[in-house]
Amino acid sequence: xxxxxxxxxxxxxxREEMARDPKVVMLGEDIGPYGGNFKVTxxxxxxxxxxxxxxxxxxxxxxxxVGLGLAITGMRPVVEVMFSDFxxxxxxxxxxxxxxxRYMSGxxxxxxxxxxxxxxxxxxxxxxxxxxxxxxxxxxxxFKIAIPSTPYDLKGLLKxxxxxxxxxxxxxxxxxxxxxxxxxxxxxxxxxxKADIKREGSDVTIIATSLLVYRALAxxxxxxxxxxxxxxxxxxxxxxxxxxxxxxxxxxxGRVVIADEGHVTCGVGAEIAARIAYDCFDxxxxxxxxxxxxxxxxxxSPPMENYVVPSxxxxxxxxxxxxx
Amino acid sequence: xxxKMILIRAFEEKMKxxxxxxxMAGFSHLYDGQEAVAVGVCSVLTPEDxxxxxxxxxxxxxxxxxxxxxxxxEVLGRRTGYCKGKGGSMHIFDASIGILGANGIVAGGxxxxxxxxxxxxxxxxxxxxxxxxGDGTTNQGTFHESLNMAGLWKLPVVYVCENNGYGIxxxxxxxxxIKDIAIRAAGYGMAGxxxxxxxxxxxxxxxxxxxxxARRGEGPTLLECKTYRYGGHHVGDxxxxxxxxxxxAEWRRKDPxxxxxxxVLSSGIMTEAEVDQVRKAVDDEIExxxxxxMNSPMPDPEEALxxxxxxGKAVGREGRSMA
Numbered sequence: 001x002x003x004x005x006x007x008x009x010x011x012x013x014x015r016e017e018m019a020r021d022p023k024v025v026m027l028g029e030d031i032g033p034y035g036g037n038f039k040v041t042x043x044x045x046x047x048x049x050x051x052x053x054x055x056x057x058x059x060x061x062x063x064x065x066v067g068l069g070l071a072i073t074g075m076r077p078v079v080e081v082m083f084s085d086f087x088x089x090x091x092x093x094x095x096x097x098x099x100x101x102r103y104m105s106g107x108x109x110x111x112x113x114x115x116x117x118x119x120x121x122x123x124x125x126x127x128x129x130x131x132x133x134x135x136x137x138x139x140x141x142x143f144k145i146a147i148p149s150t151p152y153d154l155k156g157l158l159k160x161x162x163x164x165x166x167x168x169x170x171x172x173x174x175x176x177x178x179x180x181x182x183x184x185x186x187x188x189x190x191x192x193x194k195a196d197i198k199r200e201g202s203d204v205t206i207i208a209t210s211l212l213v214y215r216a217l218a219x220x221x222x223x224x225x226x227x228x229x230x231x232x233x234x235x236x237x238x239x240x241x242x243x244x245x246x247x248x249x250x251x252x253x254g255r256v257v258i259a260d261e262g263h264v265t266c267g268v269g270a271e272i273a274a275r276i277a278y279d280c281f282d283x284x285x286x287x288x289x290x291x292x293x294x295x296x297x298x299x300x301s302p303p304m305e306n307y308v309v310p311s312x313x314x315x316x317x318x319x320x321x322x323x324x
Numbered sequence: 325x326x327x328k329m330i331l332i333r334a335f336e337e338k339m340k341x342x343x344x345x346x347x348m349a350g351f352s353h354l355y356d357g358q359e360a361v362a363v364g365v366c367s368v369l370t371p372e373d374x375x376x377x378x379x380x381x382x383x384x385x386x387x388x389x390x391x392x393x394x395x396x397x398e399v400l401g402r403r404t405g406y407c408k409g410k411g412g413s414m415h416i417f418d419a420s421i422g423i424l425g426a427n428g429i430v431a432g433g434x435x436x437x438x439x440x441x442x443x444x445x446x447x448x449x450x451x452x453x454x455x456x457x458g459d460g461t462t463n464q465g466t467f468h469e470s471l472n473m474a475g476l477w478k479l480p481v482v483y484v485c486e487n488n489g490y491g492i493x494x495x496x497x498x499x500x501x502i503k504d505i506a507i508r509a510a511g512y513g514m515a516g517x518x519x520x521x522x523x524x525x526x527x528x529x530x531x532x533x534x535x536x537x538a539r540r541g542e543g544p545t546l547l548e549c550k551t552y553r554y555g556g557h558h559v560g561d562x563x564x565x566x567x568x569x570x571x572x573a574e575w576r577r578k579d580p581x582x583x584x585x586x587x588v589l590s591s592g593i594m595t596e597a598e599v600d601q602v603r604k605a606v607d608d609e610i611e612x613x614x615x616x617x618m619n620s621p622m623p624d625p626e627e628a629l630x631x632x633x634x635x636g637k638a639v640g641r642e643g644r645s646m647a
Contacts, residue, residue: 065439065470069435069443070440071439072419072436106407106411
């Protein structure tokens with residue numbers, strides 16, 4: 001065992017896959033000598049050179065589409081979009097081209113590419129650099145979607161994503177990059193569609209994604225001290241979504257909180273809640289609670305941002321509410 | 325080249341008939357009048373080279389070697405079509421001969437063509453990509469983003485602008501402040517060339533230079549071909565609300581097929597009987613394609629759930645209680 005940060009986990013996955021397969025190339029803004037806006041790609045340009053780690057102009061729509069052109073002609077591109085907010089610039093290529101090209105062509109080509117992007121509030125980055133827009137992509141058939149929380153999950157899922165033959169949207173949280181955890185020695189891959197129970201419990205199920213997994217675990221620890229046994233389920237991938245594991249947990253506890261940092265309305269929590277309501281209707285002992293970012297643009301000033309973005313306390317409050 | 329142009333014209337005329345007689349669903353954007361551009365450019369390409377196309381893409385696909393029976397089956401929604409009926413007129417695709425898809429989004433194919441060019445450069449494959457689009461596309465953001473990257477990285481891509489004078493219904497004079505789109509090439513550090521888009525020999529000659537430049541590693545070209553769309557934006561738009569009959573008639577006098585016929589006759593390359601033979605053979609080919617398509621089965625509705633992901637599993641049926 002060794003301890004690495006989430007940033008190192010992503011970088012190791014990229015480095016190992018680049019070394020393993022010469023078809024893997026990276027495209028993105030400032031990913032070269034600068035090492036990426038969040039320093040994730042640091043060192044990779046020096047190691048693999050200008051033809052494998054390609055600094056692009058600031059053209060999100062263009063570079064996502066260039067990635068698609070590379071993918072359907074035989075390469076395995078990994079495109080970095082600096083903030084998930086900037087996927088808005090790339091929506092035509094993502095939604096109308098990348099997600100659909102295989103289907104529209106009757107299965108003639110594979111759009112085997114990964115789009116890595118960064119979500120989350122917490123750095124006073126204000127309304128255009130703090131959003132968690134992953135739910136948008138759940139609404140468009142054609143993407144596989146990963147939203148891992150821990151170094152182990154980030155590395156294992158990213159390595160799998162790069163080897164997959166379908167387009168993958170891969171969401172990393174900016175506030176998780178410095179968090180660290182133990183990982184095993186040697187190589188591991190994680191299959192998409194397998195949720196992970198991060199903590200076992202019997203009174204309430206928290207389904208949490210990305211950074212909120214950490215907040216849910218901290219909340220569970222405090223609630224445990226009060227005699228409340230909380231199970232924390234991390235779906236890890238949203239497409240496919242492991243409803244089997246989620247539903248099994250809900251049937252056990254009968255009470256559910258869904259914690260996802262996207263805006264609440266039409267968010268990931270809405271979809272998971274609907275599926276739970278359908279699959280586990282007879283097992284529910286309380287209405288499903290959702291914890292997410294309040295439905296306003298994310299404000300700059302820390303007191304307001306902290307209020308709008310979900311916290312550990314918000315999760316504790318929601319758990320107590322479903323136990324009432 | 326003459327045969328290909330006649331084949332495209334015959335295909336489009338058949339489309340018009342099939343559409344107006346109710347055999348076709350959706351809509352169909354026809355290429356008649358612009359045949360010299362697709363044929364002139366694609367005649368320079370090898371089967372390994374790539375093209376990206378547009379909503380007005382039948383001509384490009386035929387010129388690149390597409391199978392008219394599979395095209396006909398696709399536009400008629402048949403299971404035997406190029407895309408198993410999932411694409412239709414705007415999404416004809418043949419990966420086996422480098423057709424990276426027609427595209428329903430104006431300027432949607434430009435980044436993809438640029439990516440195909442980047443692949444050719446990174447792997448040293450020697451392939452060239454011809455990227456077709458209209459004058460309207462040159463006002464979209466991805467036009468700028470793509471040409472900037474291609475110029476910067478000296479990619480082997482020929483950006484073929486078919487300037488037919490109209491972005492849907494808005495004339496070029498009403499949608500941009502320039503007349504010659506080729507001048508924009510200067511802004512991307514690439515060659516900008518103008519061709520007579522109704523003269524297949526001129527298009528061929530200029531495309532040949534551009535493709536050779538690309539293969540030599542000397543970078544992309546913006547090749548503007550001035551041409552005209554005989555019909556409206558699609559079948560169903562007569563094209564009369566925003567342009568005059570005189571304008572259409574004037575362009576018809578410059579018809580690319582008539583000009584090529586005149587050329588082959590006057591230069592003694594073909595006799596009139598031989599040209600007639602070509603026309604007859606093309607008509608037979610189109611009739612056979614229609615018959616083949618009409619006799620092909622429609623897809624089962626549930627085939628709609630296939631081909632989304634590579635794992636081959638059909639997707640679920642959430643949202644259908646009956647299932």
